[in-house]
Amino acid sequence: MTEGLLRRTLYTYKLSLSEGLNLRLNILHRARGFFRDDDGLALTEYVVLLxxxxxxxxxxxxxFGVSVADVWVAWASWISDIPTPT
Structure with missing residues (x-):
């Protein structure tokens, strides 16, 4: 970030130079932590597996849908043809 842009940003948000640098370092620290965090990795693996x-x-x-449907119909008709005991 250029110095002029940094100063304009600090002036816009009413921050001192040290506060602005601390804010920038804090954002970088959080971004690094976000990319190092692997807690969501298991969830991603489960989604891919699903x-x-x-x-x-x-x-x-x-x-196999058609052949399975034919087998199912044949099996159902065989079951319905079995005589019921009276």
Missing amino acids: GVLTAIVVIAVQA
């Missing part, structure tokens, strides 16, 4: 599993299910249904 997406992969969803894609596998969609592909499987598209590939």
Whole structure:
């Protein structure tokens, strides 16, 4: 950041030079901490895993959907043809 821009920013927010530098260092410190933090990594991995599993299910249904439906109908008709005891 150029010195002129820094001074205008400090003047706009009514900050002294030392307060402005401390603010800038604080922002940099927080940004570094944000990028080093890996707590959200597990959540990201679960989301990716969920997406992969969803894609596998969609592909499987598209590939085997018709034949599975035919087997299901055949099985259901076989069950309905079984005589009920009286």
